[in-house]
Amino acid sequence: MSLALVTMSHSPLLGYNDPAPEVKAEVDNAFASARAFVSEYDPTLVVSFAPDHYNGFFYDLMPPFCIGYEALGVGDYGTAEGPLNVPTGTAEKLAEWVAERDLDVAISRKMEIDHGAIQPLEILFGGIDTVPTIPVFVNGVAKPFTRMVRVRRLGEAIGSFLATLTDERVLVIGSGGLSHDPPVPQWATATEPQRALLLNGRHPTAAARDARQERVIQTGRDFAAGTATIQDLAPEWDRALMAVLASGDLSPIDAMNPTQMAHEAGNSAHEVRTWVAAFAALSAAGPYRVGYAYYRPIREYIAGFGVMTAQTAR
Ligand SMILES: O=C(O)CCc1cccc(O)c1O
Numbered sequence: 498m499s500l501a502l503v504t505m506s507h508s509p510l511l512g513y514n515d516p517a518p519e520v521k522a523e524v525d526n527a528f529a530s531a532r533a534f535v536s537e538y539d540p541t542l543v544v545s546f547a548p549d550h551y552n553g554f555f556y557d558l559m560p561p562f563c564i565g566y567e568a569l570g571v572g573d574y575g576t577a578e579g580p581l582n583v584p585t586g587t588a589e590k591l592a593e594w595v596a597e598r599d600l601d602v603a604i605s606r607k608m609e610i611d612h613g614a615i616q617p618l619e620i621l622f623g624g625i626d627t628v629p630t631i632p633v634f635v636n637g638v639a640k641p642f643t644r645m646v647r648v649r650r651l652g653e654a655i656g657s658f659l660a661t662l663t664d665e666r667v668l669v670i671g672s673g674g675l676s677h678d679p680p681v682p683q684w685a686t687a688t689e690p691q692r693a694l695l696l697n698g699r700h701p702t703a704a705a706r707d708a709r710q711e712r713v714i715q716t717g718r719d720f721a722a723g724t725a726t727i728q729d730l731a732p733e734w735d736r737a738l739m740a741v742l743a744s745g746d747l748s749p750i751d752a753m754n755p756t757q758m759a760h761e762a763g764n765s766a767h768e769v770r771t772w773v774a775a776f777a778a779l780s781a782a783g784p785y786r787v788g789y790a791y792y793r794p795i796r797e798y799i800a801g802f803g804v805m806t807a808q809t810a811r
Pocket residue numbers: 507508509510550673674677679680681713765768798799800
């Protein structure tokens with residue numbers, strides 16, 4: 498059984514804050530390369546590991562991981578709104594398989610998902626319901642964070658299930674990262690209105706959504722101009738992580754420490770958990786080989802921006 502993988506940074510600022518034309522062309526080329534890889538592989542099932550940015554998951558009930566049995570895009574930053582095409586029966590079997598492997602995972606029969614999960618689907622498939630997709634939420638912004646070994650084990654358990662689906666061509670996606678520290682409020686330092694949003698900010702008014710998004714867009718502009726106060730990107734950290742993921746030996750991931758990750762690469766660097774889960778899933782089907790890799794720190798997007806493709810080695 499073979500699996501394929503695409504991991505990619507996302508940024509809500511794509512299309513809002515464009516970098517210099519040659520950088521934009523590079524990113525477009527990276528997306529085109531990932532798209533070509535996916536279209537050649539022609540997946541029949543996608544498992545998408547993605548974080549959320551307080552659009553679908555809130556502090557009224559914040560799981561570290563959640564498998565979606567049904568899902569809806571919320572439509573933030575102009576991304577698609579409405580239902581995904583989730584194969585519910587397969588998602589249920591996946592959650593049972595994971596539970597039997599001694600891992601604790603939440604499930605949702607109505608998962609609401611934001612640009613973190615939607616953007617790769619739109620970039621790779623041109624829509625959110627073209628290929629059956631099981632969304633797996635991996636918390637990448639809300640403390641507390643599990644140890645990284647749990648992320649690896651979850652990915653491996655999911656991959657071992659996917660490897661049993663011999664009639665499917667499964668693509669795993671990891672969305673987010675790499676190093677970045679966007680202005681997502683932290684509970685400890687949030688104002689009262691921010692805390693209300695973090696606690697239960699579902700279905701904001703259009704005006705509230707616009708105000709929040711405008712703040713992120715403006716921070717991206719300031720960051721590119723050198724006047725933002727957010728933590729800088731960490732290209733060495735990003736490249737080192739990509740090298741570990743490409744090596745096929747994920748064991749060094751277990752030693753990554755959540756506090757240190759945020760300190761070195763920014764609070765939202767925890768989104769790399771989606772990459773780790775995706776690579777761990779791929780590894781469960783046997784040795785793999787990375788085909789394509791792109792990286793550049795892009796301040797306009799507030800992201801150490803990476804794209805990788807990989808596939809079970811033959
Ligand atoms: O809070 C938000 O609305 C999005 C923040 C954000 C900005 C740039 C890259 C990201 O990955 C990200 O999560």
